[in-house]
Amino acid sequence: MKVMVGSKNPTKIEAVTNAFISCEYKIEVQGSDIPSFVSAQPIGHEETKLGAINRAKQAVIGNDIGIGLEAGIVIMDDAYYLCNWGALVHSSGELFVAGGLLLPLPNFLYEHLHAGEELGPLVDQFWNRQNTKHQEGIAGILTNNRVKRTDLFVQVVLPLIGQWEESR
């Protein structure tokens, strides 16, 4: 089964690989830089979910399954939260979506996020790191590495696989 991930981010490719392997599929996973057609920093569940869907719909072309994973930020109770959405499109055209971890972001990021800055560079700047979005991510940093970025995307991909299986 050929699975295409709509991203070259290693955390996303690894998460998709791990999730399918844990479900005992024989798969060939590849990643491709596919545009999300939403903002680089999606805001709100709707925009984040749409980014995941847009990526999955393009990723499935020429493959058995396309997966889109997108992170965003949402405001709740005057605080920003990290949110995560995923979409699976099968070559039959069926589409499945699932949401993932919601995690409160520190208050000192509020003004920056409110001004439209992207989370990735902010994390690198404030934690004096490089390219954390390709590593444990803000989730890992804020959870003592209990939930790294790959782990949280696995928890998005598993319900995508499960919904697709259930529909067959």
Ligand SMILES: O=P(O)(O)OP(=O)(O)OP(=O)(O)OC[C@H]1O[C@@H](n2cnc3c(O)ncnc32)[C@H](O)[C@@H]1O
């Ligand atoms: O190459 P792509 O697939 O686009 O991977 P990405 O790391 O940019 O991931 P998203 O587009 O899904 O994330 C949207 C924005 O949120 C940031 N972001 C999301 N989760 C993050 C995390 O755990 N750590 C650091 N930045 C994160 C990311 O840097 C982007 O600016």
Ligand SMILES: [Mg+2]
């Ligand atoms: Mg991105």
